[in-house]
Amino acid sequence: MADDLSELTAALRDFADRRDWHQFHTPKNLAMALAGEVGELVAELQWLTPEECTSLSDGARDRLALEAADVFIYLVRLADITGIDLLDAATRKMATNEVRFPH
Amino acid sequence: MADDLSELTAALRDFADRRDWHQFHTPKNLAMALAGEVGELVAELQWLTPEECTSLSDGARDRLALEAADVFIYLVRLADITGIDLLDAATRKMATNEVRFPH
Amino acid sequence: MADDLSELTAALRDFADRRDWHQFHTPKNLAMALAGEVGELVAELQWLTPEECTSLSDGARDRLALEAADVFIYLVRLADITGIDLLDAATRKMATNEVRFPH
Amino acid sequence: MADDLSELTAALRDFADRRDWHQFHTPKNLAMALAGEVGELVAELQWLTPEECTSLSDGARDRLALEAADVFIYLVRLADITGIDLLDAATRKMATNEVRFPH
Numbered sequence: 001m002a003d004d005l006s007e008l009t010a011a012l013r014d015f016a017d018r019r020d021w022h023q024f025h026t027p028k029n030l031a032m033a034l035a036g037e038v039g040e041l042v043a044e045l046q047w048l049t050p051e052e053c054t055s056l057s058d059g060a061r062d063r064l065a066l067e068a069a070d071v072f073i074y075l076v077r078l079a080d081i082t083g084i085d086l087l088d089a090a091t092r093k094m095a096t097n098e099v100r101f102p103h
Numbered sequence: 104m105a106d107d108l109s110e111l112t113a114a115l116r117d118f119a120d121r122r123d124w125h126q127f128h129t130p131k132n133l134a135m136a137l138a139g140e141v142g143e144l145v146a147e148l149q150w151l152t153p154e155e156c157t158s159l160s161d162g163a164r165d166r167l168a169l170e171a172a173d174v175f176i177y178l179v180r181l182a183d184i185t186g187i188d189l190l191d192a193a194t195r196k197m198a199t200n201e202v203r204f205p206h
Numbered sequence: 207m208a209d210d211l212s213e214l215t216a217a218l219r220d221f222a223d224r225r226d227w228h229q230f231h232t233p234k235n236l237a238m239a240l241a242g243e244v245g246e247l248v249a250e251l252q253w254l255t256p257e258e259c260t261s262l263s264d265g266a267r268d269r270l271a272l273e274a275a276d277v278f279i280y281l282v283r284l285a286d287i288t289g290i291d292l293l294d295a296a297t298r299k300m301a302t303n304e305v306r307f308p309h
Numbered sequence: 310m311a312d313d314l315s316e317l318t319a320a321l322r323d324f325a326d327r328r329d330w331h332q333f334h335t336p337k338n339l340a341m342a343l344a345g346e347v348g349e350l351v352a353e354l355q356w357l358t359p360e361e362c363t364s365l366s367d368g369a370r371d372r373l374a375l376e377a378a379d380v381f382i383y384l385v386r387l388a389d390i391t392g393i394d395l396l397d398a399a400t401r402k403m404a405t406n407e408v409r410f411p412h
Contacts, residue, residue: 002190002193002194002197003190004107004108004190005107005108005190008190008193008194011197012197015197015200015201018206019204019206024253026153026156026157027148027156027157027159028148028151028153028156028337028341029252029253031144031145031148031341032145032248032249032251032252032337032340032341032344033249033252033253034141034144034145034174035141035142035145035244035245035248035341035344036245036246036248036249036252037245038137038138038141038241038245039138039241039242039243039244039245039246039248039249040242040245041134041137042134042135042137042138042238042241042242042245043238043239043242043245045130045131045134045238046235046238046239046242047230047235047239048131050129050131050359053129053130053131054129054130056130056185061185061186061187064185064187065182065187065188065192066192066195066196068178068181068182068187068189068192069189069192069193069195069196070196071137071174071178072178072189072192072193073193073196073197075171075174075175075178076193078171079168079171082159082164082167083164084164084167084168084171085168086171086172086175087105087106087107087108087111089168089169089171089172089175090105090111090172090175090176090179091105091111092168092169092172093169093172093173093176094105094114094115094118094176097118098118101122103121103122127356131234131238132355132356134238135234135237135238135241135351135352135354135355136352136355136356138238138241138347138348138351139348139349139351139352139355140348141344141348142344142345142346142347142348142349142351142352143345143348145341145344145345145348146341146342146345146348148341149338149341149342149345150333150338150342153256208396208399208400208403209396210313210314210396211313211314211396214396214399214400217403218403221403221406221407224412225410225412232359232362232363233354233362233363233365234354234357234359234362237350237351237354238351240347240350240351240380241347241348241351244343244344244347245344247340247343248340248341248343248344251336251337251340254337256335256337259335259336259337260335260336262336262391262392267391267392267393270391270393271388271393271394271398272398272401272402274384274387274388274393274395274398275395275398275399275401275402276402277343277380277384278384278395278398278399279399279402279403281377281380281381281384282399284377285374285377288365288370288373289370290370290373290374290377291374292377292378292381293311293312293313293314293317295374295375295377295378295381296311296317296378296381296382296385297311297317298375298378299375299378299379299382300311300320300321300324300382303324304324307328309327309328
């Protein structure tokens with residue numbers, strides 16, 4: 001198992017390398033793939049009631065997990081090829097949000 | 104800075120706690136927010152040529168990074184409240200893909 | 207065949223009525239379904255080159271057409287249940303864009 | 310006001326023509342723009358309760374209408390440049406759904 005984000009990033013890059021997928025993994029294509037996978041994730045929940053969503057069956061949670069994995073994978077790939085550090089960007093965004101939404 | 108995914112997960116949960124946002128952070132709402140943020144990410148690249156996308160200006164990369172951060176943040180929040188381990192799910196998905204796409 | 211948008215709107219409403227789908231066709235659910243279908247549409251084009259996209263094979267065009275149909279169907283349903291006139295809204299938006307983007 | 314779908318299609322084509330936007334209005338770019346606008350539409354509803362969504366204020370309905378208009382506009386543009394007849398495709402899809410979901 002990938003122990004952390006940088007290990008996952010490296011594993012995904014290696015996965016694409018070995019398949020010669022760099023020609024397909026352009027920023028635009030990966031952004032589209034990300035949108036496609038988010039669509040599949042949303043589709044897992046679209047017809048469920050709010051109550052059903054807060055107590056997902058094991059099967060539903062596992063389907064959602066695999067869609068979330070696809071979103072995560074493409075997000076990490078896109079960040080990797082565009083030189084974005086996701087943890088750093090998220091930390092910066094949280095600092096902005098801390099000011100924007102006082103508690 | 105959040106050093107890893109579990110630290111980011113905890114920081115985001117705490118951020119929502121302190122603002123009493125749990126009423127809003129339902130699975131359906133967070134899936135919608137994720138779709139919204141992916142839309143913003145895609146919009147950063149939509150009118151650029153493939154060439155412009157592979158050599159982003161610093162400004163364009165930073166805007167993309169902040170949109171990627173928003174996607175990441177909502178993905179992590181959704182995983183947290185639905186009991187999904189993103190690294191485990193991504194690892195399982197990669198194992199499936201290894202078989203599905205032989206190299 | 208539905209001859210125009212109002213006929214399609216009525217046919218889709220009738221389709222949902224006969225299946226007692228109004229409980230599912232809430233604004234949030236239909237917005238999610240719309241996002242899901244746009245994800246499928248985007249997925250049809252994501253790995254194609256720009257050149258392949260501008261000269262789609264008959265098969266690819268037909269798959270894209272059926273995904274575009276799903277997007278259209280959910281957009282029309284969402285507009286119907288929220289009391290939105292799509293042609294009127296598009297006309298108003300075009301008037302705004304005419305000013306916003308002088309030629 | 311555009312009286313029907315073919316009039317809207319022609320008006321949007323003319324709008325793009327006069328701005329020399331054909332270089333930007335490629336199938337991939339328009340699919341991305343569509344995903345971006347659906348993201349904005351979804352964002353209008355994401356934090357509202359199901360109840361708030363079924364009795365939208367006039368302001369909320371109008372904001373939703375303008376986002377729906379953007380989705381509609383890009384869907385119509387994409388269909389136009391790829392040679393897709395949206396009403397025909399939707400009618401075919403409904404015939405399929407009639408069989409797939411018996412009532």
